[in-house]
Amino acid sequence: MPTEQEQVTAVPRIEVRDLAKQFAVRGGVREVVDNVSFDVAPGEFVSVIGPSGCGKSTMFNILAGLETPTSGEVRVDGRDAIGHREHFAYMPQKDLLFPWRTIAENAALGLEVQGVPRRKARAQARELFPAFGLAGFEDSHPFELSGGMRQRAALLRTVVQGREILLLDEPFGALDSLTRIEMQNWLQGVWSDHSWTAVLITHDIREAVYLSDRVIVLSARPTRVRLDVRIDLERPRDLAVTTSAEFAAYEQQLIEVLHDESRKAFAQQQEGLAS
Numbered sequence: 001m002p003t004e005q006e007q008v009t010a011v012p013r014i015e016v017r018d019l020a021k022q023f024a025v026r027g028g029v030r031e032v033v034d035n036v037s038f039d040v041a042p043g044e045f046v047s048v049i050g051p052s053g054c055g056k057s058t059m060f061n062i063l064a065g066l067e068t069p070t071s072g073e074v075r076v077d078g079r080d081a082i083g084h085r086e087h088f089a090y091m092p093q094k095d096l097l098f099p100w101r102t103i104a105e106n107a108a109l110g111l112e113v114q115g116v117p118r119r120k121a122r123a124q125a126r127e128l129f130p131a132f133g134l135a136g137f138e139d140s141h142p143f144e145l146s147g148g149m150r151q152r153a154a155l156l157r158t159v160v161q162g163r164e165i166l167l168l169d170e171p172f173g174a175l176d177s178l179t180r181i182e183m184q185n186w187l188q189g190v191w192s193d194h195s196w197t198a199v200l201i202t203h204d205i206r207e208a209v210y211l212s213d214r215v216i217v218l219s220a221r222p223t224r225v226r227l228d229v230r231i232d233l234e235r236p237r238d239l240a241v242t243t244s245a246e247f248a249a250y251e252q253q254l255i256e257v258l259h260d261e262s263r264k265a266f267a268q269q270q271e272g273l274a275s
């Protein structure tokens with residue numbers, strides 16, 4: 001455990017400062033992100049929740065270097081990261097594996113694109129198969145795997161490229177509830193084994209509390225940080241913690257704020273429809 005002094009002086013892994021994003025739309029501009037600021041410490045697991053359409057994916061695209069902000073800063077390990085794509089291992093909602101490639105071939109693809117020779121890339125990817133629960137499936141094709149396994153293979157493909165900050169955009173949204181719980185437990189395990197820093201977008205408050213050190217609630221559009229809550233539940237966590245009074249209190253606090261913002265977002269959408 002770092003000392004209190006080390007925690008105070010450590011450079012945050014990710015610094016987001018006064019981030020704003022507007023899109024040009026017919027008849028004007030659409031303000032989507034409005035002065036969002038937060039830090040993520042090295043090794044921290046932070047979840048981001050917010051009403052539908054508030055700007056979560058836009059913010060993630062800026063972090064991932066896929067979109068440039070209108071103003072504000074993103075720094076990774078103290079350095080400007082705007083427009084840089086190399087820092088983040090991205091786990092999307094859909095696995096995006098190539099159906100005609102084997103899992104090992106899919107997993108090595110990112111390395112091969114970076115110029116690593118094919119044999120070396122595949123050997124490097126294969127080393128991670130056991131930790132990702134994929135041992136024995138190296139030569140299978142995506143259609144032979146379950147949804148959860150395909151998601152793990154997609155994450156393996158980005159992690160093997162040495163990107164140690166995970167950006168997880170609702171990665172379990174399409175999975176059935178039992179597989180989802182298995183994946184949450186698996187993610188908790190690999191996250192702590194590898195000391196990754198992780199930022200997760202989710203609509204599931206229970207998932208956010210269960211996995212996170214902190215949960216950030218974003219407001220309705222244009223989005224701002226409405227609440228930033230530290231989750232002080234002991235780790236490692238197991239399912240029993242989800243029935244505790246502390247867990248329920250966190251859920252309640254987050255649900256109230258999220259519902260308040262969702263009502264505003266819904267009203268905005270109604271106004272938009274009426275105008």
Ligand SMILES: Nc1ncnc2c1ncn2[C@@H]1O[C@H](COP(=O)(O)OP(=O)(O)OP(=O)(O)O)[C@@H](O)[C@H]1O
Pocket residue numbers: 023024025030032050051052053054055056057058059221
């Ligand atoms: N390229 C674009 N041009 C114009 N508007 C955009 C563009 N990209 C996103 N938006 C708008 O920005 C807003 C936020 O979209 P975004 O996808 O970031 O929200 P979200 O919080 O991720 O939504 P959800 O929770 O439903 O996935 C939406 O109103 C969307 O229409």
